[in-house]
Amino acid sequence: MILWAIAGMSIVTLLPRIVPVFIMDRLNLPNWGRRWLAAIPYAALGALIxxxxxxxxxxxxxxxxxxxxxxxxxxxxxxxxxxxxxxxxxxxxxxxxx
Amino acid sequence: MDTYNETVLMPGKSDMFKRGLAAGSPIVLGYIPIALTYGVLAYQSGLSLFELTFMSVAVFAGAAQFLGVSMVAAGVTAAEIIIAVFVLNFRHFVMSLSFVNQMKGHERKKQLPLTFLLTDETFAISSIYKKEAKEAHAFWFYGGIMLAAYSSWVVGSLVGGLLGNVMPSALSDSMGIALYAMFIGLLIPSFKNSFAVMVIAVAAMGINTIAQWAGLTSGWAIVAGTILGGFAGIFVLPEEEEGEE
Structure with a gap:
């Protein structure tokens, strides 16, 4: 049971991490979208601190x-x-x- | 990719890898006490050495693993654990979007293994070292950061489970500041160069604090702070993005 839980945890952790690799070039973001992505690191740092x-x-x-x-x-x-x-x-x- | 890399001095793979390991070293210092604590706690909660190490290998997410272990100890069903972990780690989706955008121009097969190892900390370091993304061997640089973090996490977990509390609790408690100090060390130089960065970060801090105060779980609150704080960037960042250096 624990190993199944770990396998499930692994999948739901990995999915959000890897999905952007496959959707990024299809997103065709407008200019403001790129600026939003460029701001994410600083926003994440703020929220993590x-x-x-x-x-x-x-x-x-x-x-x-x-x-x-x-x-x-x-x-x-x-x-x-x-x-x-x-x-x-x-x-x-x-x-x-x- | 940019062709000027071919003509100017181009750092080799092993050079880039070593630079990545060095850039990732503050993460190692921050991860080791947390990984040891996780190993001890997981072992006390009834996980075997194999199970607790396997969780670090397969999940590689600190807060989620602590949550998982405490839920296992409480006898919660696997489905509930998995849903809770998904909610907690959904923030990596937003971070990965930003990281993949930074790595645009590199092949998918190079982006994919790096995103496997994306945590709050590896993302934070990688996103501040963004000039390296323009190098031909960027994969090895970011790979060095990720591998330093991953190996210290896995080995630290195993050692914690194997040896128990080897670190005095006063020291491991105090080392809890390490990753916060690292985040601050990454953020402050950007503050000095750009007022816009300060606006973005402070907005995210405020939104995260309000969201947690209003009762959101920390996972969703960090997602809200990151996404909405990032929106501030649309208004304050200059038109030429990725610009401030």
């Missing part, structure tokens, strides 16, 4: 906020992404440990 970041440490939204702020500052200073990630982890570790 907020409000999820406030739940990194359950019940302590300010810790996620502080970790995020650390990442914003380091990224603004042109640090590589890996540096932003490490500094955010250290920030949360320190705040969560106190």
């Amino acid at each position: 907020v409000p999820g970041i406030f739940t990194v440490i359950e019940g302590k939204p300010w810790i996620g906020l502080a970790g995020g702020a650390a990442a914003v500052v380091t990224a603004w200073l042109r640090a590589p992404i890996m540096v932003s990630v490490l500094i955010a982890i250290i920030t949360v570790l320190l705040l969560n440990g106190i």
